[in-house]
Amino acid sequence: MACLCRMHGPNSSVNSKVVYFPQGHAEHTLTNVDFGALPRIPPLILCRVVAVKYLADPETDEVYTKIRLIPIGNNKDNFDDDEGLGSNGSESNGKPISFAKTLTQSDANNGGGFSVPRYCAETIFPRLDYTADPPVQTVIVKDVHGDAWKFRHIYRGTPRRHLLTTGWSNFVNQKKLVAGDSVVFLRVENGDLCIGIRRTKKGWGIAGHESSSGWNSNCA
Amino acid sequence: MACLCRMHGPNSSVNSKVVYFPQGHAEHTLTNVDFGALPRIPPLILCRVVAVKYLADPETDEVYTKIRLIPIGNNKDNFDDDEGLGSNGSESNGKPISFAKTLTQSDANNGGGFSVPRYCAETIFPRLDYTADPPVQTVIVKDVHGDAWKFRHIYRGTPRRHLLTTGWSNFVNQKKLVAGDSVVFLRVENGDLCIGIRRTKKGWGIAGHESSSGWNSNCA
DNA sequence: TTGTCGGCCGATCGCCGACAA
DNA sequence: TTGTCGGCGATCGGCCGACAA
Numbered sequence: 001m002a003c004l005c006r007m008h009g010p011n012s013s014v015n016s017k018v019v020y021f022p023q024g025h026a027e028h029t030l031t032n033v034d035f036g037a038l039p040r041i042p043p044l045i046l047c048r049v050v051a052v053k054y055l056a057d058p059e060t061d062e063v064y065t066k067i068r069l070i071p072i073g074n075n076k077d078n079f080d081d082d083e084g085l086g087s088n089g090s091e092s093n094g095k096p097i098s099f100a101k102t103l104t105q106s107d108a109n110n111g112g113g114f115s116v117p118r119y120c121a122e123t124i125f126p127r128l129d130y131t132a133d134p135p136v137q138t139v140i141v142k143d144v145h146g147d148a149w150k151f152r153h154i155y156r157g158t159p160r161r162h163l164l165t166t167g168w169s170n171f172v173n174q175k176k177l178v179a180g181d182s183v184v185f186l187r188v189e190n191g192d193l194c195i196g197i198r199r200t201k202k203g204w205g206i207a208g209h210e211s212s213s214g215w216n217s218n219c220a
Numbered sequence: 221m222a223c224l225c226r227m228h229g230p231n232s233s234v235n236s237k238v239v240y241f242p243q244g245h246a247e248h249t250l251t252n253v254d255f256g257a258l259p260r261i262p263p264l265i266l267c268r269v270v271a272v273k274y275l276a277d278p279e280t281d282e283v284y285t286k287i288r289l290i291p292i293g294n295n296k297d298n299f300d301d302d303e304g305l306g307s308n309g310s311e312s313n314g315k316p317i318s319f320a321k322t323l324t325q326s327d328a329n330n331g332g333g334f335s336v337p338r339y340c341a342e343t344i345f346p347r348l349d350y351t352a353d354p355p356v357q358t359v360i361v362k363d364v365h366g367d368a369w370k371f372r373h374i375y376r377g378t379p380r381r382h383l384l385t386t387g388w389s390n391f392v393n394q395k396k397l398v399a400g401d402s403v404v405f406l407r408v409e410n411g412d413l414c415i416g417i418r419r420t421k422k423g424w425g426i427a428g429h430e431s432s433s434g435w436n437s438n439c440a
Numbered sequence: 441t442t443g444t445c446g447g448c449c450g451a452t453c454g455c456c457g458a459c460a461a
Numbered sequence: 462t463t464g465t466c467g468g469c470g471a472t473c474g475g476c477c478g479a480c481a482a
Contacts, residue, residue, distance in 0.1 A: 104463090104464060104465085105464080105465080106463090106464055106465055106466090107464090110454090110464095110465075110466085111453075111454045111455065111456085112453070112454045112455080113454075113455075113456095115462095115463055115464070116463095117462080117463075118462065118463085154455090156455095156456075156457085157456075157457055157458090157463095158457065158458075159462075159463090161462070161463060163455090165454075165455060165456095166454085166455085168454095169453080169454070324442090324443060324444085325443080325444080326442090326443055326444055326445090327443090330443095330444075330445085330475085331474075331475045331476065331477085332474065332475045332476080333475075333476075333477095335441095335442055335443070336442095337441080337442080338441065338442085374476090376476095376477075376478085377442095377477075377478055377479090378478065378479075379441075379442090381441070381442060383476090385475075385476060385477095386475085386476085388475095389474075389475070441482100442481100442482090443480105443481090443482080444479105444480090444481090444482100445478105445479085445480085445481105446477105446478100446479090447476105447477085447478095447479100448475105448476090448477085449474105449475095449476085449477100450473105450474090450475095450476100451472105451473085451474080451475100452471105452472085452473080452474090453470105453471085453472075453473090454469105454470095454471090454472095455468105455469090455470090455471100456467105456468085456469085456470100457466105457467100457468095458465105458466085458467090458468100459464105459465090459466085460463100460464090460465090460466105461462100461463090461464080461465100
């Protein structure tokens with residue numbers, strides 16, 4: 001059995017035990033399922049997670065998981081949650097360090113630049129050569145699809161501040177970001193940089209969905 | 221019973237009689253239909269057209285019809301085609317006059333203009349005031365959805381020629397037209413102008429489908 | 441008659457420091 | 462420290478006649 005989960009809560013890892021609620025699953029689909037017409041189904045089923053697949057909506061970048069479950073004998077008393085909900089804090093292991101910022105009007109609309117909070121620039125981005133004038137570098141980040149994005153990172157102005165300039169506007173347009181949306185910068189174990197987005201909850205308006213155009217490069 | 225028809229042949233009008241081929245319909249869908257497992261179905265069914273609905277793909281502007289049929293007693297000899305295929309020439313009634321042109325590179329790519337063949341400008345478009353210098357007017361045309369498009373129509377250059385300038389580039393981009401596609405200008409009974417498009421048969425390439433953004437205005 | 445080209449002008453994009461919150 | 466603004470230079474879109482097919 002497989003189920004799709006929008007990631008709003010903690011994840012489940014392989015071999016952990018979870019409880020599956022058939023009625024909840026049925027209510028999630030928009031079709032009516034008449035359990036009365038089927039053989040008796042228990043209200044909850046103890047399962048083991050045998051596979052977790054991480055997926056991302058190619059249009060909105062919304063991420064979700066596909067989790068494969070197998071029921072295990074409903075032996076109530078062996079339900080000790082060995083790996084279930086723990087070990088998932090953002091930095092309990094010290095490895096993936098991240099920084100999130102909600103886009104301002106200036107980030108989303110004006111001159112096509114992104115004002116990088118100092119903490120983000122200094123802890124996530126590669127270190128600038130501050131002896132240069134101005135200090136500037138090209139930063140490459142990968143999104144959830146593995147596509148790479150290139151930004152010009154410069155440290156300038158009076159007082160000095162970190163900015164993303166060239167390339168940022170293209171990213172905003174391709175991802176259709178607006179003020180209020182958030183971006184997350186993430187440095188993973190091997191030093192690579194990743195970027196994720198979280199959209200504001202405001203609906204799509206009356207214009208309806210439009211799918212984005214295909215992006216250019218992709219990497220593993 | 222309803223069937224969808226891509227309009228590659230002559231249309232059928234209400235009350236005309238047609239022959240419906242169930243096997244052909246089944247082959248048109250990509251699913252396999254096992255007629256052997258169903259009650260015997262005759263290879264062809266004489267039907268009467270009771271409703272014709274004209275539709276257009278909101279993305280590609282491809283037009284098609286949805287035709288509602290009711291079977292009539294298969295009395296072979298009353299199958300005289302009273303209204304079936306006649307009366308559908310483009311100008312047999314003299315009313316809808318049209319002109320088609322295949323887009324050149326210059327029409328699709330360059331400076332955003334469209335070179336209007338003289339015959340088209342003089343027979344389809346509203347007459348210009350040739351005493352003005354240069355003669356210029358705004359032309360409004362409706363597409364298959366009823367959406368209105370505004371073009372600047374000017375008569376200039378040496379030697380003089382008709383051109384669509386402002387507004388044309390926007391049309392090309394919104395409709396995703398490329399050189400080789402065709403446009404059709406049409407003047408309908410009440411004098412309104414319509415514009416249709418026919419795309420070249422070259423596939424979509426590897427970039428995949430992208431849906432167009434929502435258009436602006438719409439009229440009945 | 442009309443397809444293509446280069447010139448050219450104006451609009452827009454986007455980089456910049458000033459300034460203030 | 463960083464969000465917003467006006468300035469301004471570079472780029473691009475798109476209107477134009479010249480020219481030739």
